[in-house]
Amino acid sequence: MALNFPFKKSSTGLSDSNNKPRSDNEFSEAINLFKTQRVKIGISLETLSKETKISRNVLIAIENGWKKYLPEKTYLISMIKSLELKLNLEKGSLNGLSIQKDSINNVSKFKLNFINIDFLNSWIGSLLYFIIMLLSILALNSQQKYLIQINSISTEPIKMEKTFMEDGNVINKAKEN
Numbered sequence: 001m002a003l004n005f006p007f008k009k010s011s012t013g014l015s016d017s018n019n020k021p022r023s024d025n026e027f028s029e030a031i032n033l034f035k036t037q038r039v040k041i042g043i044s045l046e047t048l049s050k051e052t053k054i055s056r057n058v059l060i061a062i063e064n065g066w067k068k069y070l071p072e073k074t075y076l077i078s079m080i081k082s083l084e085l086k087l088n089l090e091k092g093s094l095n096g097l098s099i100q101k102d103s104i105n106n107v108s109k110f111k112l113n114f115i116n117i118d119f120l121n122s123w124i125g126s127l128l129y130f131i132i133m134l135l136s137i138l139a140l141n142s143q144q145k146y147l148i149q150i151n152s153i154s155t156e157p158i159k160m161e162k163t164f165m166e167d168g169n170v171i172n173k174a175k176e177n
Contacts, residue, residue, distance in 0.1 A: 030096030031065045037087040038063075052082045062097060073098055 038048065045063070049056040058079065061069035070076055080094045147153040 024099070026096035027067075027099045028065065028096075030094045031062065033089065033093060034083070034087070034097070035063055037089055041087060043087075048083075048086065052079070052086050054079050054082065067099060070097070 038045075043051075045056055045059050048054070049059055057069070058071060060066075062083075071079070076098050080097055081091075083089075084091060084094055144153070148155055
């Protein structure tokens with residue numbers, strides 16, 4: 001079993017770059033081949049998912065041609081090989097599925113998505129969290145200073161005095177000056 005790297009020429013003089021899909025036509029042909037062969041064999045997506053250990057969602061994305069839901073090319077290549085073996089297809093017949101996602105979506109990999117947990121685990125997220133905490137403390141401090149300045153709030157603590165009722169219960173009363 002030989003390892004082929006896309007940046008290195010193999011012993012036959014051919015590189016893996018010749019196997020890259022050249023158009024969306026190859027992608028749709030690979031989808032149609034996948035669908036027809038799966039139906040021809042009579043295997044369901046659930047069974048295929050269990051036998052190839054590929055997520056059912058990925059198989060649905062392949063069958064429907066949803067490029068944005070396909071995994072990275074690194075994972076997709078190994079998935080294509082196992083699908084070709086399971087569906088008794090020729091080697092390289094489903095290579096059209098490994099279309100470059102860069103041509104589909106040219107957005108940077110790191111998005112500022114505040115719902116994304118990966119953002120909070122990055123150094124940028126930690127810095128942003130620290131800045132937000134610092135600003136909120138400063139805002140509360142300035143609010144308290146403003147309330148003291150307009151005499152809306154007292155800086156003296158409230159003195160409490162314990163008063164006993166006839167039945168022994170303790171009642172706290174604010175001492176009036």
